[in-house]
Amino acid sequence: MTLQVSLLSVVLAMVLGMIGAVSKLSRYRMAKRLATLYTTVVRGIPDLILMMLLFFGGQVFVNFLCTQINEHLNEWVLQGNAQHEWTAYVPEYVDISPFIAGVLTIGFIFGAYMTETFRGAILAVDRGQLEAAAAYGMTPWQVFRRVLFPQMVRHALPGFGNNWLVLLKTTALVSVIGLDDMVRKAGLAAGTTQLPFTFYMAVALIFLVFTAFSTTLLKWAERHYSIQTR
Amino acid sequence: MFDFSIILQEWPTYLQGLGNTVWLVAVSLILGLSIAIPLGICRNSTNPLLRLPAWAYIYFFRGTPMLVQLFIIYYGAGQWDGLRNSWAWEWFQEAWFCALLSFTLNTAAYTAEIVRGAIRTIPKGEIEAAQAFGMTPWQTMVTGLGLYHFFLAPRCWCNSSSSTTGLVSGMACATPGPGSGFRRPGSAPCSLSP
Numbered sequence: 001m002t003l004q005v006s007l008l009s010v011v012l013a014m015v016l017g018m019i020g021a022v023s024k025l026s027r028y029r030m031a032k033r034l035a036t037l038y039t040t041v042v043r044g045i046p047d048l049i050l051m052m053l054l055f056f057g058g059q060v061f062v063n064f065l066c067t068q069i070n071e072h073l074n075e076w077v078l079q080g081n082a083q084h085e086w087t088a089y090v091p092e093y094v095d096i097s098p099f100i101a102g103v104l105t106i107g108f109i110f111g112a113y114m115t116e117t118f119r120g121a122i123l124a125v126d127r128g129q130l131e132a133a134a135a136y137g138m139t140p141w142q143v144f145r146r147v148l149f150p151q152m153v154r155h156a157l158p159g160f161g162n163n164w165l166v167l168l169k170t171t172a173l174v175s176v177i178g179l180d181d182m183v184r185k186a187g188l189a190a191g192t193t194q195l196p197f198t199f200y201m202a203v204a205l206i207f208l209v210f211t212a213f214s215t216t217l218l219k220w221a222e223r224h225y226s227i228q229t230r
Numbered sequence: 231m232f233d234f235s236i237i238l239q240e241w242p243t244y245l246q247g248l249g250n251t252v253w254l255v256a257v258s259l260i261l262g263l264s265i266a267i268p269l270g271i272c273r274n275s276t277n278p279l280l281r282l283p284a285w286a287y288i289y290f291f292r293g294t295p296m297l298v299q300l301f302i303i304y305y306g307a308g309q310w311d312g313l314r315n316s317w318a319w320e321w322f323q324e325a326w327f328c329a330l331l332s333f334t335l336n337t338a339a340y341t342a343e344i345v346r347g348a349i350r351t352i353p354k355g356e357i358e359a360a361q362a363f364g365m366t367p368w369q370t371m372v373t374g375l376g377l378y379h380f381f382l383a384p385r386c387w388c389n390s391s392s393s394t395t396g397l398v399s400g401m402a403c404a405t406p407g408p409g410s411g412f413r414r415p416g417s418a419p420c421s422l423s424p
């Protein structure tokens with residue numbers, strides 16, 4: 001469960017991070033401002049608070065929105081057809097599962113950190129090369145895929161690795177919103193067996209194995225992507 | 231939908247909570263720093279008896295989630311009969327003490343890495359020069375190594391402190407009792423009492 005949450009949220013974070021980085025560097029002022037707002041706000045709020053805000057507050061907000069939409073739609077239909085009976089056009093009650101809330105929040109939070117990482121990586125690529133690629137008549141997508149991406153990966157990897165390690169450890173927080181992850185399982189086991197130290201220590205050691213494994217993998221990736229550089 | 235008036239009415243409660251947060255962060259950062267400096271020096275030592283324990287400490291505290299460390303200290307402490315029968319048990323029963331302890335140990339590990347990095351940037355020549363002046367290793371460390379190079383470090387140190395602030399709130403949900411009144415939905419209430 002812990003791994004599922006972290007892998008899914010890292011994918012979401014990468015997508016958000018890429019969008020954020022591109023919009024932060026774009027010519028459009030609006031996109032720039034939105035991305036800056038996003039990174040500033042998210043990086044300034046504790047992860048746990050955001051998670052609870054989305055899980056508890058988001059639930060209320062979504063249900064409020066659904067009720068409002070239903071009301072408006074019904075009123076609108078009623079104006080055209082007096083015999084219309086009240087129907088729920090969107091579900092009246094939506095239940096956000098802790099899993100989805102966890103993935104969304106962690107992805108959302110780390111999207112902001114990834115934005116900064118990717119922005120730095122894009123800036124590190126020589127501008128002239130991008131211009132040269134454009135001059136060869138490549139489409140923006142081709143420029144990205146052939147020139148920008150292979151080079152930015154190299155600069156993004158160390159920052160990305162740090163983010164991933166922090167993210168992995170942040171997933172321990174999803175136990176707070178009731179997801180059956182490792183930490184919560186350990187908590188339940190500790191409650192019944194009265195051996196809290198043993199169980200939490202085991203969780204800590206498993207996390208340690210994950211982080212050690214990730215570090216090895218990231219080192220390998222860094223070496224792989226820095227081949228043929230001076 | 232958005233009615234903040236209750237928060238405005240109860241702002242002293244929030245202020246008190248904020249005071250706790252700030253107090254915890256400040257004290258744990260200071261205590262953490264005082265552990266981190268010797269730890270960072272040990273981590274750079276050529277003596278494996280100093281270097282390896284420091285490495286293990288830093289590796290453990292940086293490689294595991296802080297929430298888990300907090301739980302190990304707060305809930306896990308009750309498992310040791312020796313501790314429960316000692317004078318320290320009174321302290322370990324207090325949520326604030328466990329929070330402070332885990333934050334301090336955690337931030338010490340991160341800061342020790344920074345200290346270690348800061349020490350490594352010192353040119354070898356400066357240390358040799360200090361020795362050539364007849365300084366003892368202690369003098370070398372305090373004057374040559376400590377002063378201005380260590381003041382390069384606070385910039386990175388700021389980064390690590392901001393993450394500590396966020397996790398102070400993590401203690402809120404690990405704190406049972408009337409203080410926070412927070413219960414996880416669908417979970418058994420956190421029980422600590424033996």
